[in-house]
Amino acid sequence: MKRIITGGLLALAFMVPGAQADDSGWAPEAFVLDNGMEVVVVPDHRAPVVTHMVWYKVGAVDEDEGKSGLAHLFEHVMFKETENLGPEEFTTIVQRNGGQLNAFTSWDYTAYFERVAKPQLRRMMELEAERMRNLKINDDPEGPFISERDVVKEERRQRIDNNPGVILQEQVLSEFWKGHPYEITVIGKMDEVARLSPEDGMAFYKKYYSPENAILVVVGDVEPEEVRVMAEDVYGKIEPTGTVDGTRKWAPVPLLTKNDRIVHSDPKVRQPSWSRYYNGVSQVRDRHAAFALDVGLEVLGGGMTSRLYQALVEDQKIAINVNTYAWTGLHDAGPAVIAASPVDGVTLDELETAVMAEVRKVLAEGFTDAEVERARNSLAASAIYARDSQSTMANEFGSTLALGGTIDDILDYPDDVRAITTEEAIAAVRQVFAEDRHYIEAELVPAEGDQ
Structure with missing residues (x-):
């Protein structure tokens, strides 16, 4: 799933036909916090705006057999509620500050995005740090996990089962990657998604959502040193869970053996x-x-x-x-x-x-x-x-x-x-x-x- 929730801030990407490409003065910097979280800072001072992303090195490829769609469902759950943020409060705070937020899941990773005015950068870090360690998951039928499970089922009906081209592509890719972890679409099989439990969600959260399995990317009107200080103060306080061993289910894709x-x-x-x-x-x-x-x-x-x-x-x-x-x-x-x-x-x-x-x-x-x-x-x-x-x-x-x-x-x-x-x-x-x-x-x- 990819969601875009927009407040008053619009992103702009443009290309100038015939212009001379110039990458002078482009100076990304990277460092690692003591808890293992990687950080990349890309200064861009053309506007007082920053893009803040947290990437987790987990995706559909890492799901256990029979639990397809869990990585994507978990992306939904991350927007719901934490110990210190009420239902949908995360989204409300970003919107109230004129920002955008976004999230998406791939076979290979899951990413979360906010784009805000520069003074709001620390607040975005605090929000992401909060849901990295204090996400609320329970068995309440109206609670964050079960309610979003129903949302994902409806999303599949609307975005895949109702789209002939996507249905065909899903069938082709399933055959193309047959026997490979990419075989099942990121959104998962409907019957397997329906069986995902809050316990599945909590186990997934505890294993993968930890600073040593995350990458922070900040692009915008900042300098690397100010981001370093801020990141150490906000994210650096989070203790790694130690449950991430770095192994993934990636594997070579064999050649097709028949037409x-x-x-x-x-x-x-x-x-x-x-x-x-x-x-x-x-x-x-x-x-x-x-x-x-x-x-x-x-x-x-x-x-x-x-x-x-x-x-x-x-x-x-x-x-x-x-x-x-x-x-x-x-x-x-x-x-x-x-x-x-x-x-x-x-x-x-x-x-x-x-x-x-x-x-x-x-x-x-x-x-x-x-x-x-x-x-x-x-x-x-x-x-x-x-x-x-x-x-x-x-x-x-x-x-x-x-x-x-x-x-x-x-x-x-x-x-x-x-x-x-x-x-x-x-x-x-x-x-x-x-x-x-x-x-x-x-x-x-x-x-x-x-x-």
Whole structure:
């Protein structure tokens, strides 16, 4: 789940077309509190605003068998009540001070976010510290755990079970990651979520919600030393539980062993779509290979100037859109995807034939140096321009460190991606989409009789 509750403060992220990317004067600093909590500070003095995030190194991948959805449910519970904060008081305080708050759960981590005026930073730390150690969980049917369990069940009905595209993606990813801890969607299975107990929640809280398993990221109108003093005074007083052993359920993702086809039909579908999911790579496990794949996919189907878009949308006029992308940002390998939607009168079989014919043609011909240079520069510039957004940077630092990466990984990204050669980019794409590589084909179609 990702929630955004907004008071009077709006985040702004922008890109300036044609501008010269400049990362001068950008100086993140990191340190570790005595209790093991990691801290990253990114000064940004353009406005008297700060983004404050706490990341916990726990996600859906860490759930026990039969308890899917617990990490995500717990994210909900964290907003409810503590020993010193009444129901929903956390949210009320942030809103009353003109701020935003947010939270989200991934397979790999859980993160909590506040963006406020600078004078409110210490208060945000106090709020997060309070729910890190004093969260209230009980078996009251109207209490924080059981009531939010019902909210999550309804969320699943509204956001997944009522969305044909999400249903199809869940089915595909479950097959793609079959046997891997990523197999079950983050929101969990409905029957397993319904069985989660307050005791499950308390055990989860005691094990994972501890300072030595947390990362504090502060981006905004601050200096590292003032954040250090404040963090030591607020978070540094929290004793580590000692229950976090650092082990995670991450594992290599095996290659698909056969081709599969999953079709989902629904009366709500108005635009059919087709896609293929192949085994990709992750930046954590093979950073250079992931960058090479990202560059190659940018050339192949990364936008309106890409090879596939020009051939299938502009020239052949057989598709209304086509793109390629890869999930390289997880700890373990995600899929590399080719996706397209047909124009009226073109069947999905015809679209598939045309798309794959063009893919094979491009892989045989290779890329030009100019195409790869343009793709490299686009990815590098996007990363640098993203530094104009406090929330984007807070997310970048938090997610990178939660996955075991470093600040240097972020700082070095523009140079590292620019270092990818034409030969490396085409080789990465050829390997992922090779004729002997298996895939899952996914088709989203209107229900019978609705076409």
